Amino acid sequence: MRTTKTSDWGKPREAKNRKRELERQIKEIAKLSILEQSRLEVETYENSLDILLSLHKEQAQMMDWVAIAVTLPPVPPCRHKYNEFKTRQRLAILTVCTNAEITIEQTKRQDEREYEEALLAYNVSYEKWSKLVCIARNILNNDSTAYIEAIETINPFDELANIGSSFHFTSHNSYLVEVALSTHGRKIVPEEQKILTANGKVSVKPITKSRFVEIYQDYICSSVLRVARELFALLPIETILISASAETLDTSTGQTAERTFLSVAISKTIINSLNFDMIDPSDAIMNMPHRGELKASRKTGDFEVITPLTVADLKPQDTFAMRDFNATLETARQLRSELATQCSTLNPQFAQP
Numbered sequence: 001m002r003t004t005k006t007s008d009w010g011k012p013r014e015a016k017n018r019k020r021e022l023e024r025q026i027k028e029i030a031k032l033s034i035l036e037q038s039r040l041e042v043e044t045y046e047n048s049l050d051i052l053l054s055l056h057k058e059q060a061q062m063m064d065w066v067a068i069a070v071t072l073p074p075v076p077p078c079r080h081k082y083n084e085f086k087t088r089q090r091l092a093i094l095t096v097c098t099n100a101e102i103t104i105e106q107t108k109r110q111d112e113r114e115y116e117e118a119l120l121a122y123n124v125s126y127e128k129w130s131k132l133v134c135i136a137r138n139i140l141n142n143d144s145t146a147y148i149e150a151i152e153t154i155n156p157f158d159e160l161a162n163i164g165s166s167f168h169f170t171s172h173n174s175y176l177v178e179v180a181l182s183t184h185g186r187k188i189v190p191e192e193q194k195i196l197t198a199n200g201k202v203s204v205k206p207i208t209k210s211r212f213v214e215i216y217q218d219y220i221c222s223s224v225l226r227v228a229r230e231l232f233a234l235l236p237i238e239t240i241l242i243s244a245s246a247e248t249l250d251t252s253t254g255q256t257a258e259r260t261f262l263s264v265a266i267s268k269t270i271i272n273s274l275n276f277d278m279i280d281p282s283d284a285i286m287n288m289p290h291r292g293e294l295k296a297s298r299k300t301g302d303f304e305v306i307t308p309l310t311v312a313d314l315k316p317q318d319t320f321a322m323r324d325f326n327a328t329l330e331t332a333r334q335l336r337s338e339l340a341t342q343c344s345t346l347n348p349q350f351a352q353p
Contacts, residue, residue: 004070005014015047015050015051015054015056016051018047019047019048019051021042022040022043022047025040025041026044033326034200035200038196038200038201038202039196039200040196041194041202042194042196042202042347045190045193045194046194048190049190049215050320051162052162052188052189052215052219052222053215053218053219053222053281054222055160055162055163055219055223055225056221056222056223056225056226056229056276056279057276057277058226058280059229059230059233060156060230060233060234061233062233063150063154063233063234063235064198065136065236066136066140067141068132068135068136069133069136069137070183071129071132071133071256073126073130074122074125074126074129074173075117075122076119076122077115077118077121077122078124079093079111079112079115080115081108081111082111083107083108083110083111083114084104084107084108086107087103087104087107088104088350090094091103091104097152100146102194117209121172131153132153133150135150135153139235140238142174143174144171144173144174145171147171147235147237148169148171149233150234150235151169151231151234154234155231156230156231156233156234156334157227160226161246162184162188162223163181163182163183163223163226163227164182164184164223164227164244164320165182165183165184166182167179167181167182167227168180168182172311174237175237175239175242176237176239176240176311177231177235177237177239177240177241178240178241178242178243178311179231179240179241179242179243180243180245181223181224181227181242181243181244181245182220182245182246182255182258183220183223183244183245183246184246185246185247185248185302186216186246186301186302188219189212189215189216190215190217191206191207191212192204192205192206192207193205193206193207193211203229209296209301211299213236213296214282216294216296216303217281217282217294218254218280218281218282220244220261220262220303221281221282221284221285221294222281223244224242224244224262224264224266224285225271225276225281225283225284225285228240228242228266228271229271229276232251232268237268238267238268239265239266239267239314240266241264241265241266241309241310241311241314242263242264242265242266242267243260243262243263243264243308243309244260244261244262244263245258245259245260245261246258246259246261246301246302246303247259248261248300248303248305249300249302251299251300259305260292260305260306260307260308261292261294261302261303261304261305261306262285262290262291262292262294262303262306263290263291263292263306263308263309264285264288264289264290264291264292264309265288265289265290265309265314266288270288282294289309289314289315290309291306291307291308291309292304292306345348
């Protein structure tokens with residue numbers, strides 16, 4: 001078993017592209033009319049909320065470890081005399097030339113510098129290639145210790161700052177990975193809402209408690225689903241055990257502490273059956289094996305603390321789900337055919353027609 005800790009990873013999404021455009025427009029806000037300023041302020045608010053609640057809607061492409069394992073190494077650079085020959089050619093047609101030898105020596109040194117730069121770039125590329133091929137081969141050999149190295153190398157969560165403040169991964173075996181997700185907690189959810197009034201002004205009001213909890217729930221569940229989708233795209237695993245936590249107030253001590261409020265077991269089969277453009281993240285998570293109902297405490301407003309699920313809590317089918325059904329079916333057919341052949345050898349009446 002191997003564990004590691006990383007932080008703030010991910011992939012760009014369409015909403016983030018829109019965010020960049022809005023930020024560009026904000027820089028030109030002085031040129032806008034009052035109405036346009038109001039519209040931009042409300043649209044920026046709505047976009048930030050959309051990013052927060054749509055983390056689960058995208059993922060990286062599936063990693064083809066077979067293709068990576070057979071990738072050819074980069075081609076090493078060759079020494080060349082391009083600059084020297086070019087200079088000699090130029091000097092050969094000049095009627096008057098001074099310091100020809102000095103000029104040629106300079107171009108020789110230039111050729112050498114270019115070769116050394118190319119060699120340095122090659123060494124870096126070769127090291128990356130060698131590392132990635134080694135990871136791919138280990139993964140194809142069901143070496144689960146390579147899973148953590150693959151996560152560190154690929155960095156699937158590099159740009160998803162909204163998804164959490166840190167991650168801790170544990171690879172239990174070739175089928176199961178455990179993730180401890182430390183979220184940003186309640187502080188990432190806006191406490192006010194902005195709407196555009198009929199006269200073109202921005203109306204700012206506190207978000208109702210029920211709406212705040214609803215957004216908070218969907219943010220947490222959207223984050224959990226995005227983590228699962230990225231890991232299933234990266235690794236040949238069947239189940240992910242994810243626990244989400246945040247800094248919350250411990251009323252017994254009056255101090256804040258990192259405490260877990262949601263723990264869920266997610267299988268690849270379930271993930272593949274979801275329509276992520278249409279689902280409600282909270283409803284999807286609550287339909288999976290989980291612990292934690294995401295109910296806000298009346299005293300603190302934080303979600304109720306739970307004891308996270310462990311590998312021992314999972315059912316066998318949750319931990320070691322069957323791999324591709326078609327492959328399993330084909331294996332069964334082959335075994336049946338071989339058995340029939342052996343039976344017909346022993347007794348002709350068992351021969352298949």
